[in-house]
Amino acid sequence: EESISTVAPKKTPLSSWHESKSKQAILDFVSVVTDSNHQDFVPIEDRIAVFDNDGTLWVEKPYYTQLKFALDRIKATSKEHPEWKKDPIVQAVLKDDLQAILKEGEKGLMKVVMYSHAGMTTEEFDQQVSSWLDTARHPKTQKKYTEMVYQPMIELIHYLQENQFKVYICSGGGIDFIRPWAYKVYNISKENVIGSSLKMAYEITPEGLVISRLPEINSINDKEIKPVNIQLHIGQKPIAAFGNSDGDLAMLSWTASGKNHSLMAFVHHTDSIREWQYDRDSHVGTFTKGLDSARSKGWTLIDMQRDWKVIYPYQKK
Amino acid sequence: EESISTVAPKKTPLSSWHESKSKQAILDFVSVVTDSNHQDFVPIEDRIAVFDNDGTLWVEKPYYTQLKFALDRIKATSKEHPEWKKDPIVQAVLKDDLQAILKEGEKGLMKVVMYSHAGMTTEEFDQQVSSWLDTARHPKTQKKYTEMVYQPMIELIHYLQENQFKVYICSGGGIDFIRPWAYKVYNISKENVIGSSLKMAYEITPEGLVISRLPEINSINDKEIKPVNIQLHIGQKPIAAFGNSDGDLAMLSWTASGKNHSLMAFVHHTDSIREWQYDRDSHVGTFTKGLDSARSKGWTLIDMQRDWKVIYPYQKK
Ligand SMILES: [Ca+2]
Numbered sequence: 160e161e162s163i164s165t166v167a168p169k170k171t172p173l174s175s176w177h178e179s180k181s182k183q184a185i186l187d188f189v190s191v192v193t194d195s196n197h198q199d200f201v202p203i204e205d206r207i208a209v210f211d212n213d214g215t216l217w218v219e220k221p222y223y224t225q226l227k228f229a230l231d232r233i234k235a236t237s238k239e240h241p242e243w244k245k246d247p248i249v250q251a252v253l254k255d256d257l258q259a260i261l262k263e264g265e266k267g268l269m270k271v272v273m274y275s276h277a278g279m280t281t282e283e284f285d286q287q288v289s290s291w292l293d294t295a296r297h298p299k300t301q302k303k304y305t306e307m308v309y310q311p312m313i314e315l316i317h318y319l320q321e322n323q324f325k326v327y328i329c330s331g332g333g334i335d336f337i338r339p340w341a342y343k344v345y346n347i348s349k350e351n352v353i354g355s356s357l358k359m360a361y362e363i364t365p366e367g368l369v370i371s372r373l374p375e376i377n378s379i380n381d382k383e384i385k386p387v388n389i390q391l392h393i394g395q396k397p398i399a400a401f402g403n404s405d406g407d408l409a410m411l412s413w414t415a416s417g418k419n420h421s422l423m424a425f426v427h428h429t430d431s432i433r434e435w436q437y438d439r440d441s442h443v444g445t446f447t448k449g450l451d452s453a454r455s456k457g458w459t460l461i462d463m464q465r466d467w468k469v470i471y472p473y474q475k476k
Numbered sequence: 477e478e479s480i481s482t483v484a485p486k487k488t489p490l491s492s493w494h495e496s497k498s499k500q501a502i503l504d505f506v507s508v509v510t511d512s513n514h515q516d517f518v519p520i521e522d523r524i525a526v527f528d529n530d531g532t533l534w535v536e537k538p539y540y541t542q543l544k545f546a547l548d549r550i551k552a553t554s555k556e557h558p559e560w561k562k563d564p565i566v567q568a569v570l571k572d573d574l575q576a577i578l579k580e581g582e583k584g585l586m587k588v589v590m591y592s593h594a595g596m597t598t599e600e601f602d603q604q605v606s607s608w609l610d611t612a613r614h615p616k617t618q619k620k621y622t623e624m625v626y627q628p629m630i631e632l633i634h635y636l637q638e639n640q641f642k643v644y645i646c647s648g649g650g651i652d653f654i655r656p657w658a659y660k661v662y663n664i665s666k667e668n669v670i671g672s673s674l675k676m677a678y679e680i681t682p683e684g685l686v687i688s689r690l691p692e693i694n695s696i697n698d699k700e701i702k703p704v705n706i707q708l709h710i711g712q713k714p715i716a717a718f719g720n721s722d723g724d725l726a727m728l729s730w731t732a733s734g735k736n737h738s739l740m741a742f743v744h745h746t747d748s749i750r751e752w753q754y755d756r757d758s759h760v761g762t763f764t765k766g767l768d769s770a771r772s773k774g775w776t777l778i779d780m781q782r783d784w785k786v787i788y789p790y791q792k793k
């Protein structure tokens with residue numbers, strides 16, 4: 160006699176996706192690489208999938224969430240740092256003058272990062288990120304940033320995990336900015352997050368052992384550095400890669416160069432009503448070479464407007 | 477009616493360990509952190525264990541395996557590199573004059589590493605390590621180096637994995653020197669290996685995309701750098717740490733500083749007959765501050781001579 164409990168109901172995967180070319184490409188890919196009788200079968204050990212974060216798993220408009228965090232942190236702590244007052248960057252932050260900040264270019268943004276992300280322990284930073292995400296709201300929807308994640312992509316992560324993929328984030332954002340909430344929001348563990356990082360130091364202090372975040376870049380995990388950090392953290396090529404901009408082109412090309420059957424896909428921001436519509440001319444999430452490559456190589460273009468029933472989890476019925 | 481197949485026979489864990497204080501400490505620790513009714517229960521998500529490699533999981537006498545690999549590689553490739561001939565280090569390597577190499581100190585060893593470990597792609601290096609390990613033999617036993625691993629420690633890795641620990645190697649050895657064989661030998665996946673690393677570069681070549689190994693150190697994963705790389709790769713404190721020398725003291729101290737119940741243990745090389753006996757006065761695997769700390773803090777000292785029934789897998793009956 161067969162017990163009900165031993166036969167788990169087969170969940171319908173990707174239920175927030177319309178029946179579409181993108182959805183079918185994903186289903187076909189997973190079906191093939193998990194079928195031990197198929198010539199393109201991939202053993203569990205090699206089922207690695209990597210996802211960009213900003214614009215691929217959560218919203219990046221009107222500006223990167225982490226930039227807003229950085230500006231808010233500088234405002235919150237500038238009183239404790241009278242030495243910052245002379246810096247035109249800090250003055251611009253306090254005046255909410257984003258143009259003046261951007262005018263300083265990379266050097267200005269780097270200062271913003273250092274003032275807000277360095278000079279504390281890893282535990283303190285973790286706490287600051289968590290507290291900020293608890294209270295900060297997205298300017299358009301007034302939702303928490305962790306609610307501004309893409310429901311269809313979360314279903315995709317879970318679907319890959321159910322098929323025994325090891326799923327990684329490989330983001331230009333800070334590795335320790337994403338870790339505090341990735342498990343709760345995406346079901347991705349801290350050790351499966353790859354991102355930009357500062358140099359760190361182990362220190363014995365009167366309060367105990369700490370790891371301090373130093374005001375020096377260790378790695379900016381963008382473009383050609385994504386494959387390098389995938390090699391450092393994972394040690395082998397992914398068989399599936401998901402991005403949304405030219406910053407992900409090297410990661411997808413690297414994935415495509417593997418011997419295994421592979422899936423490369425870009426999220427294409429085509430929905431001016433429910434999200435934002437942007438690609439070639441956008442400063443955030445520029446998508447030019449990546450879009451051309453996807454078309455010439457036949458990679459999957461996920462059309463947000465046409466492929467997704469809902470964008471955010473709170474829109475689910 | 478209960479089917480036989482649904483009741484897996486309970487394996488006896490740590491069967492190559494004598495009943496001893498060390499074994500009991502390990503069993504007690506695992507029993508407590510996996511018991512959801514116990515105050516020291518640790519959720520699966522936080523069950524992280526880290527192992528040093530040289531002298532903790534495999535033999536490091538009479539010299540580090542990776543050093544032997546490096547010397548053999550220089551001998552094998554020196555003919556292709558006439559420009560190396562003038563270098564006294566290369567001359568010493570070709571004459572098997574280990575004293576002359578060591579006399580050059582860290583600078584000399586660094587050259588040995590660069591000549592043998594840099595200037596090829598990650599795939600080529602992977603292949604070189606695998607080929608070398610297939611043919612090289614340990615000078616004392618004439619066994620393959622991958623057979624010179626500690627059977628009781630492998631049982632410990634598996635026992636922790638069965639109890640849903642995520643088990644990592646955190647070694648002073650090269651991350652890409654350990655990855656090619658760690659899964660087969662230890663059941664530890666590539667992404668769970670942390671080690672020393674060179675800088676790398678993603679390159680588009682006529683033969684395709686590659687990641688090149690550059691002649692520049694990225695990280696030497698020893699002493700205070702071990703906790704730093706644990707933070708970079710894992711993002712949280714382990715609850716169990718195993719080492720064998722002063723190079724692991726920071727890693728064990730970092731583990732001990734966590735809020736969770738934790739286990740810190742050193743493998744103490746006490747067996748002059750079946751392995752080697754060394755601690756304070758040894759150049760390889762110096763164990764002085766670590767030994768003192770273990771005793772003063774009540775950490776577990778694994779006594780190879782008294783605690784282990786066999787040392788190597790091939791000695792198992
Ligand atoms: Ca992006």
Ligand SMILES: [Ca+2]
Nearest residue numbers: 528530531721
């Ligand atoms: Ca060691």
